[in-house]
Amino acid sequence: MGNYRTKLSRAGIKDVAVNAGKRSSSNPEGAASRANIKRPRRGEVNFLPNYPRGENKDTLETQRLQMVEEFKKTLADRDMMLVHQHMQRTFALRREEIVNLAPPIAELQDRWPALFSEAQLYGEFHRITNQNLPFSFFAALDRNAPQLLKLYKQRKTGAFGEKMADLLMAYEEQDKNDINAARTAALAGLPLYLKEDSSEIFKSCKEEEFHAFQEGPVALVAVVDEEDVATGIPFQPLHVSVILEDQVVMSHRSWTDALVFLFGLIYALHLSYPEKLSGFFEFIQVVLLNLDDGRKQLKPKLQALRNELE
Known part of the structure; x- marks a missing residue:
């Protein structure tokens, strides 16, 4: 299993790669192998997914900025269908940021305002656990x-x-x-x-x-x-x-x-x-x-x- 996880990590599977690259002979300054391990603990089905096919960090960041602009509009003028589509596509970018960096709540409110709306919060929970x-x-x-x-x-x-x-x-x-x-x-x-x-x-x-x-x-x-x-x-x-x-x-x-x-x-x-x-x-x-x-x-x-x- 250790060899299998190493191959998954080298292939870029984030659920595994997030805990790779710890202290070793080639990385003596790295964290201890069991320090701050990031893993699903509460029944998360999608803990740290990879980016959608055809997307990268730059394209997903563009979609994030579009959502921020939508939330600067009044509620009646927001394109909520666009927001929902972008929230779906940017899920992997958002989880990477939240799990790896653990930014302050105030910063998350600025960067991901849709996450603090009722419909999108429930959508995010469904993406993580597959439950309504x-x-x-x-x-x-x-x-x-x-x-x-x-x-x-x-x-x-x-x-x-x-x-x-x-x-x-x-x-x-x-x-x-x-x-x-x-x-x-x-x-x-x-x-x-x-x-x-x-x-x-x-x-x-x-x-x-x-x-x-x-x-x-x-x-x-x-x-x-x-x-x-x-x-x-x-x-x-x-x-x-x-x-x-x-x-x-x-x-x-x-x-x-x-x-x-x-x-x-x-x-x-x-x-x-x-x-x-x-x-x-x-x-x-x-x-x-x-x-x-x-x-x-x-x-x-x-x-x-x-x-x-x-």
Whole structure:
């Protein structure tokens, strides 16, 4: 296999070549062979593809610049068909830049503005994983929400249990015909059930306080008009913003839709899961979306929850 990978690398297959050229007798100053290895970790089907046939870096850069010009126009005047075609063609260039260089979010917003629009973000997720993100996510969430809520009602002891009780009390006050209420409750209770602290990631504030909350590497900040919000996740926010590296990158009226944006951006921008909510995001990845990363088994608490849902 080592010889086969060497041949693939010399042939220019980027998935392999990205980890080639490490320290050797001919390259003594190179990085150690196992340092910063870049590989699919979360069920990515297209991790680092080659350029399309007939394209090179210069032709793809021309298409990128055309998309930037389109996004300088008003929404009504943009040629979204052209943007979609160019996003498809420039996928390999974009992944090469994101995976190899890991540029700041502000720079990516300038270079790839289409990536932070809803339709193109979902398109990018499909290109990476071959999955329709919103359809798969909400179908699995709706299927598992009733059982999750039953499990939450059994978890009422300790510090996390008190917060769970507050969440369930807030849920009982919602319209039971509103599917979004059950979705929000199922997701809001998940970190509590897994005993993870979501306070630094999931936040809520008043409109006049929003600027002060617009900080941190990763956050979902919900603007509300109520005084107290259980677990920082409101059932009826005014709007919810996705924060990455102190930048507001996307927004939505629904908290659950904003979370889907955040999950899609983690894949599209090759970001790590927030450490304090790693179990929460791994549950979405492996249990809800069935994006297996090749590990033999989940963490014990996630495997136990998965067994309860089967």
